[in-house]
Amino acid sequence: MAKQVMLKFTDVARDMPEKRPPNLRRTDFDEIYAEYADRKAAEQSSRCSQCGVPYCQTHCPLHNNIPDWLRLTAEGRLEEAYEISQATNTFPEICGRICPQDRLCEGNCVIEQSGHGTVTIGSIEKYITDTAWEKGWVKPAAPREERQESVGIIGAGPGGLAAADMLRRTGVQVTIYDRYDRAGGLLTYGIPGFKLEKDVVERRNAQLVDGGVTFELNCDVGRDISFGAIRGKHDAVIIATGVYKTREIEAPGVGGFGVERAIDFLTASNRKSFGDTVEEFENGRLNAAGKKVVVIGGGDTAMDCVRTSIRQGAESVKCLYRRDRANMPGSQREVQNAEEEGVIFEWLSAPKGFVGDPVTGVMVQKMRLGAPDVTGRQAPEVIEGADYVEDADLVIMALGFEPEDLPVLWDEPDLPVNRWGTIKADYVTGATALEGVYAVGDIVRGASLVVWAIKDGRDCAEAILNDFNGVQRIAAE
Structure with a gap:
C-alpha cells in the first residue's frame, strides 16, 4: 500500500520561509523571505488536505491546479509540479511573490478555516518555479511552425507579456510597444525589489525575446507612433497599457513641492536600483533620506511607499488611512511587515490639506466609521474639532x-x-467594438491585481487564436 504523503496538517504546523530580521531588511531592497529548502517545501506541501472542492483553486483568478502541484511537490516530483503550475499561469514565480494570497488562495484554504493554519501556497509556488529556472526546465517559446498573423501589443506589463507568451508559443508574430525603456510595466518600475527582485522580471523579458517576441521600447503611442499605424501593421491589436494616472484629491496645498505622486516616487527608487541616474532622486525631491515622510492611502501601493521610505533612510514614516485596519484594501501581511520595519499607521485619519511650499505638514482630520456605503463598507465620517497637523517633509x-x-x-x-x-x-x-482591437488588464478593470491581468492576457490570446482559426465562440446564456 502506498505511503500517505498528504493530509499532514494535524501533525505538521504551518511554517513560512524564514524572514530576515527587520533591522537587516530595512537597510536594503533584497527580498525579505528566504527560499524553502527541498525538504521544507515538501513538508509544507504535505499539509494540503486535497479537498474534493478546492476553494484555493476556486478563489484563484487563474484557477491554478493548486492541490495537484502541492501533491507533486510533497512527492518530490518537482518538474511535474512545475509543468502543472505553468500550464495555467505564465508567471507563477511572480505571483508567488506578489499575489495577496491572504485574500485569495490561502485566505480560502479549508484547513485555515478549521483552525490549522493555511498551506503556504504562495511560497511553495515561488519555490517550484525558482527551482525550475535553476534546473533549466523553463524554456522560451519554440513553435512547431511560424504563422503569418501578426499581433501588436501596447503595454509591456503583465497582461501584455502573458498574451505575448501565449501567442508566440503558437507561432504568431508578436510586437510589444511600450513607453518605458525596460519591459515589465509596474513589475519593473512600480513594485519594489524587496517584494519582487528585478532579475526575476528581467529573465522573463529575456525569455520572451529568446522566444521571438519583438519589443519596441521608448515608444510612446500617440507621439512616436500612431494607434492607427499600429492597427495597420498588425492583424490584431491588444491594448494592455494599465492605468497610470494618479487619483487626485482637492485640498489646499496640493501640487506644492514635496507633495508627490506614489508612481513617481516608486519609479525613481526602482530606477536607482538599476543604476540609472535619476535627477529627482539626486536633488532630494523623490528621496526620503532624513525626512519625515507621510504616505496617504491604504492599498498595496501605499505599503510599497512606506517600506521604500524606510529603506531610503527616512527619519520617520507614517501612513494615514481614512478607515481602520480591518477595512483597509491592502494586504494584512504587508501591514505587518511594515510595522516590523518601523512604520507607524494612523488609522481613521484623512488629509484635509497641506501646510507650506515646500511642504512642512499635513492637515489631518480624524474619522469614525458610520453607516455602510453602497459597497457594504462602513463610510468614514469626519469627527468635528479633532483636526491636527502632522509634521512632514515629504x-x-x-x-x-x-x-x-x-x-x-x-x-x-x-x-x-x-x-x-x-x-x-x-x-x-477582451474584444472591443473596434474590429481587431482587444483590451486586457487594468485598462479594462480599473486598478486591480497582477494575477487578473495575467488571466486577461491569456484569455485574450486564446480568443485571438480562435478568431485567426475561424472558431466561433458560443456566447454564455
Missing part, C-alpha cells in the same frame, strides 16, 4: 490610479470607453 499620495484619456491621447475617438475612462471590452475575450 508627502506621498497613494490614493490609487485612473486611466489616461486614450481616445484623446491616441487621436482615436472611436475607441470605446465608459464613464470611468476604462475601455469597454468583453470580459472573457
Whole structure:
C-alpha cells in the first residue's frame, strides 16, 4: 500500500520561509523571505488536505491546479509540479511573490478555516518555479511552425507579456510597444525589489525575446507612433497599457513641492536600483533620506511607499488611512511587515490639506466609521474639532490610479470607453467594438491585481487564436 504523503496538517504546523530580521531588511531592497529548502517545501506541501472542492483553486483568478502541484511537490516530483503550475499561469514565480494570497488562495484554504493554519501556497509556488529556472526546465517559446498573423501589443506589463507568451508559443508574430525603456510595466518600475527582485522580471523579458517576441521600447503611442499605424501593421491589436494616472484629491496645498505622486516616487527608487541616474532622486525631491515622510492611502501601493521610505533612510514614516485596519484594501501581511520595519499607521485619519511650499505638514482630520456605503463598507465620517497637523517633509499620495484619456491621447475617438475612462471590452475575450482591437488588464478593470491581468492576457490570446482559426465562440446564456 502506498505511503500517505498528504493530509499532514494535524501533525505538521504551518511554517513560512524564514524572514530576515527587520533591522537587516530595512537597510536594503533584497527580498525579505528566504527560499524553502527541498525538504521544507515538501513538508509544507504535505499539509494540503486535497479537498474534493478546492476553494484555493476556486478563489484563484487563474484557477491554478493548486492541490495537484502541492501533491507533486510533497512527492518530490518537482518538474511535474512545475509543468502543472505553468500550464495555467505564465508567471507563477511572480505571483508567488506578489499575489495577496491572504485574500485569495490561502485566505480560502479549508484547513485555515478549521483552525490549522493555511498551506503556504504562495511560497511553495515561488519555490517550484525558482527551482525550475535553476534546473533549466523553463524554456522560451519554440513553435512547431511560424504563422503569418501578426499581433501588436501596447503595454509591456503583465497582461501584455502573458498574451505575448501565449501567442508566440503558437507561432504568431508578436510586437510589444511600450513607453518605458525596460519591459515589465509596474513589475519593473512600480513594485519594489524587496517584494519582487528585478532579475526575476528581467529573465522573463529575456525569455520572451529568446522566444521571438519583438519589443519596441521608448515608444510612446500617440507621439512616436500612431494607434492607427499600429492597427495597420498588425492583424490584431491588444491594448494592455494599465492605468497610470494618479487619483487626485482637492485640498489646499496640493501640487506644492514635496507633495508627490506614489508612481513617481516608486519609479525613481526602482530606477536607482538599476543604476540609472535619476535627477529627482539626486536633488532630494523623490528621496526620503532624513525626512519625515507621510504616505496617504491604504492599498498595496501605499505599503510599497512606506517600506521604500524606510529603506531610503527616512527619519520617520507614517501612513494615514481614512478607515481602520480591518477595512483597509491592502494586504494584512504587508501591514505587518511594515510595522516590523518601523512604520507607524494612523488609522481613521484623512488629509484635509497641506501646510507650506515646500511642504512642512499635513492637515489631518480624524474619522469614525458610520453607516455602510453602497459597497457594504462602513463610510468614514469626519469627527468635528479633532483636526491636527502632522509634521512632514515629504508627502506621498497613494490614493490609487485612473486611466489616461486614450481616445484623446491616441487621436482615436472611436475607441470605446465608459464613464470611468476604462475601455469597454468583453470580459472573457477582451474584444472591443473596434474590429481587431482587444483590451486586457487594468485598462479594462480599473486598478486591480497582477494575477487578473495575467488571466486577461491569456484569455485574450486564446480568443485571438480562435478568431485567426475561424472558431466561433458560443456566447454564455
